[in-house]
Amino acid sequence: MTTTIADAFQQLRDAAQARADALPLPSAALEDWRYVDVKAFSRELSPAVAYAAAALAGHRAAGLACAVVVDGRLAETPSGLPPGTLQDLGALTEQAAAALIEGWSRELGRCADASACWSLADGRGGARISASRAGGGAPTTLHLLLVSTGGRSGCRLAIEVGADAQLDLVISHLDLAAARSSVGIEAVVHDRGRLRVDELQYSCGDQATALLLSHATLHLHERAQASWVACHQGGALVRTAIHAHLHGDGAAFDLGFLSVLSGSRQDHLLTRVHHHVGGTTSTQLVKTIADGRAQASFDGLIAIDAHTDGASARQHHHNLLLSPGARVDTRPQLDIAADDVQAAHGATVGRPNPDELFYLRSRGIAAVEALAMLRRGFAREPVLMLAHPAVRMLAERALLGSLAGA
Amino acid sequence: MLTITDLTVTVNDLPIIKGLSLEVKPGEVHAIMGPNGSGKSTLTKVLAGHPAYTVAAGRMVFQGRDLAEVKTEERATSGIFIGFQYPVEVPGVNNAEFLRMALNAKRRAHGQSDITAADFAPILRARLKSLEMDDSLNERQLNVGFSGGQKKRNEILQMIVLEPSLAVLDETDSGLDIDALRVVASGINTYRRADRAIILITHYQRLLELVQPDAVHVLVRGRIVKSGGPALATELEASGYDELLKAAQP
Ligand SMILES: Nc1ncnc2c1ncn2[C@@H]1O[C@H](COP(=O)(O)OP(=O)(O)OP(=O)(O)O)[C@@H](O)[C@H]1O
Ligand SMILES: [Mg+2]
Secondary structure (H helix, E strand, C coil), X not given: CCHHHHHHHHHHHHHHHHHHHXXXXXXXXXXXXXXXXXXXXXXXXXCCHHHHHHHHHHHHHCCCCEEEEECCXXXXXXXXXXXXXXXXXXXXXXXXXXXXXXXXXXXXXHCCCCHHHHHHHCXXXXXXXXXXXXXXXXXXXXXXXXXXXCEEEEEEXXXXXXXXXXXXXXXXXXXXXXXXXXXXXXXXXXXCCEEEEEEEEEEXXXXXCEEEEEEEEEEEXXXXXXXXXXXXXXXXXXXXXXXXXXXXXXXXXXXXXXXXXXXXXXXXXXXXXXXXXCCCEEEEEEEEEECXXXXXXXEEEEEECCCCCCCEEEEEEEEEECCCCCEEEEEEEEEECXXXXXXXXXXXXXXXCHXXXXXXXXXXXXXXXXXXXXHHHHHHHHHHHCCCHHHHHHHHHHHHCCCCCC | CEEEEXXXXXXXXEEEEEEEEEEECCCCEEEEECCCCCCHHHHHHHHHCCCCCEEEEEEEEECCEEHHHCXXXXXXXXXXXXXXXXXXXXXXXXXXXXXXXXXXXXXXXXXXXCCCHHHHHHHHHHHHHHCCCCHHHHHCECCCCCCHHHHHHHHHXXXXXXXXXXEEEECCXXXXXXXXXXXXXXXXXXXXXXXXXXXXXXXXXXXXXXXXXXXXXXXECCEEEEEECCHXXXXXXXXXXXXXXXXXXX
């Protein structure tokens, strides 16, 4: 990185820190920030990179070749990607870096709360990821393993999917120790392009140590498609904010989100789906399985601009509570300015169905195993939305295996 | 095989079955008939150990073992199968996978090793074929969106995969079309063996013409009020339950 670019990034970080200091934390109405000691996560980095090797081995066993980001810095790049697919921020041309910095500075001004600034303020690096049609049209697949080994770190990903291009991104967040990590993602999908993101979040041990903030902003142009499918184990505090903007006719966004929470883990999701033109569709399926004293929340807004006839949006939130101490809050919101639109939303909270349990047991399946089957059954829909079979396996193993009696 | 003695069953302290006794020997087929609400399905649920039903008095002994302390899943693995009147839909659970899990639960209980998906597939295909069932049902979620008749056939499929010693079939014939009734009856007849017993709960003589019972019982208001040979079914078809209901007035 040239000194000018490095300085520019540093200035941006300082500006982000100043802005974060000035802003409040996200509203505590739904999220229990009050009970989380944010300062405890602000220690310096521990050099525990070796831990990541173990996690990597697991991913490799599942056939996922990974780029590895350790504490916000790109540490390993896989070979065999089309040239230019993955570029470390530090390796960008001055011009490209300047464009990113300018965009991010503008974004800082729009941050509504401190957490949205952290991926810049704590920034240690990041990457630009792009896919273009030049590769011949086959989808480019990139697996990103984001490991936090401790302390504070931030990472930025700038994603661009060219016209008619396809990019599949698998993002795994793995925390190895108490860490505050923030990931900021901005993705632009050009006409007829397709972006599929499979996201996993889990920790190595039983300890819920992670404070993980992700915020993603997606811009979809004409007939562009994007899916974001996440499977989370939760942590001390895990919060994901996804803003999807459907700018072009025929653009489609699908969100699948599964949280499988035990102990005192938390997982919070905020979505803002904006239909700026007609003929756009969006679906959101959010499912939570909560055990112990786990907490989850979903704050989802569908906004449909005026004169956007033919827009269609669905949002569903289903919850399975396994213990009386678990809590899930839901806040669906519709903001519709157009007439001819279809919008549907619904939410349910339930416990394992005793009739279903009895039916399985009456066929010889032990109660513990039958309950595990019902949980897997509940989780199946979002898990099946994951684009990659290997990720589905990882999700089922890492998440559903984590509950007691699984 | 199954001996029920003076069984009284309550739901929320309300007696539903009131002093029922029944003896079923290996190789026998018993039919139970009776008006709506007389307690037939309650009997099947209590045999399976449903938590909503309390055995207030009496005993159920299966293959020499008192069922009182036996858990639902263990009753199944030891050889009791209930074909339910209203099979439950279980979203997200794959039909074929469920069948294999159930079979493996039974195999484990008998000290056998698990059967793999690859080894199970041809077995399942053969069983499906014998019931003239569509393969595609196995890719579906357990009973979810199945038609009434498909659900009933799926119960029989489970029966012939699990090969229980005692099968209790609760109105398996209701909701079946004429062809399906013939297929299911032939499935039951193939299953029938000297070391197995069947209890058929039905409202119609049709099934009993296809599967000849050794004994027919009439259950009215929680009691068996009359027992006889196959002729009793024909008699009931003509006369209805009026006389028996009057006689059983509490
Ligand atoms: N779980 C329950 N809670 C309350 N009442 C019940 C329950 N199960 C059964 N009953 C009552 O017990 C009685 C017997 O019901 P059951 O289902 O055994 O009748 P059935 O003989 O199978 O009738 P049908 O021929 O209509 O199937 C009915 O009055 C029913 O309402
Ligand atoms: Mg009944």
